[in-house]
Amino acid sequence: MKGYPNGFLTALLGALSLMLVTGLLLAPTTLAMRADIALAWRLPGSGRVLTAALHAAGGFLLLLMVGALWSVHMRSGWRRHRQRASGLLLGSVLLALAVSAVAVYYVGDEALGAATAIVHLGLGLLLAGLFGWHWLHGHRARRRGHAHGRAHAPHLPHRHVPRPRPVHVDPSPAKEQA
Ligand code: HEM
Numbered sequence: 001m002k003g004y005p006n007g008f009l010t011a012l013l014g015a016l017s018l019m020l021v022t023g024l025l026l027a028p029t030t031l032a033m034r035a036d037i038a039l040a041w042r043l044p045g046s047g048r049v050l051t052a053a054l055h056a057a058g059g060f061l062l063l064l065m066v067g068a069l070w071s072v073h074m075r076s077g078w079r080r081h082r083q084r085a086s087g088l089l090l091g092s093v094l095l096a097l098a099v100s101a102v103a104v105y106y107v108g109d110e111a112l113g114a115a116t117a118i119v120h121l122g123l124g125l126l127l128a129g130l131f132g133w134h135w136l137h138g139h140r141a142r143r144r145g146h147a148h149g150r151a152h153a154p155h156l157p158h159r160h161v162p163r164p165r166p167v168h169v170d171p172s173p174a175k176e177q178a
């Protein structure tokens with residue numbers, strides 16, 4: 001990833017995978033407790049606490065990385081008019097996940113608490129799809145070369161690149177001598 005230390009992309013993928021895996025492990029309990037939907041399996045009590053702790057800690061880590069992405073990656077992509085739609089959606093879903101996570105913790109009302117937990121779970125699933133879209137799109141655009149980026153920004157001024165001057169080569173130097 002341009003502008004980031006080696007290993008940043010691996011760490012980002014690790015944090016996202018941790019969130020997805022722990023979130024999916026928590027999901028059967030959420031569905032049972034918040035929506036009365038009983039699946040065949042769910043985490044036992046002690047396992048749930050550990051998984052929820054890992055999930056919350058992973059959330060802090062992921063948001064730290066999103067902060068780092070904001071300072072270079074998002075702003076440089078935005079300025080170059082590249083992957084704005086998928087990037088903006090991805091950033092917005094991450095923000096909504098963070099807000100709904102606070103609501104999962106602190107909303108007292110039972111019905112509202114259940115609704116925010118389900119919304120949080122739905123946003124988590126959406127995040128996986130959006131991230132895949134954004135990443136694939138980035139890879140394809142890079143393979144096609146940056147010429148593709150220009151097609152999305154026709155209003156930007158073209159850089160003037162001076163043409164090389166033609167070199168005149170006399171086809172018959174022998175004639176000149178004569
Ligand atoms: C406004 C927001 C964003 C914009 C404009 C944006 C723009 C871009 C662009 C232009 C690329 C193509 C490769 C490059 O030039 O680096 C890209 C790739 C990528 N973006 Fe974003 N992005 C945004 C938000 C995000 C967010 C929030 C994440 C992570 C949670 C993210 C993760 C990635 C990853 C993992 C790649 C692939 C990098 C690689 O293959 O090296 N982006 N993005």
Ligand code: HEM
Nearest residue numbers: 019020023024026027030052056059097098101117124125
């Ligand atoms: C930025 C990303 C995310 C943040 C900051 C975040 C944060 C949190 C926090 C703090 C909790 C409360 C933990 C507890 O119960 O003690 C939580 C719960 C939960 N999260 Fe996330 N999460 C994120 C992404 C995800 C994803 C990707 C998924 C699913 C695929 C997910 C699914 C869940 C579920 C099912 C719960 C349990 C809700 C309940 O209490 O019933 N989260 N999340």
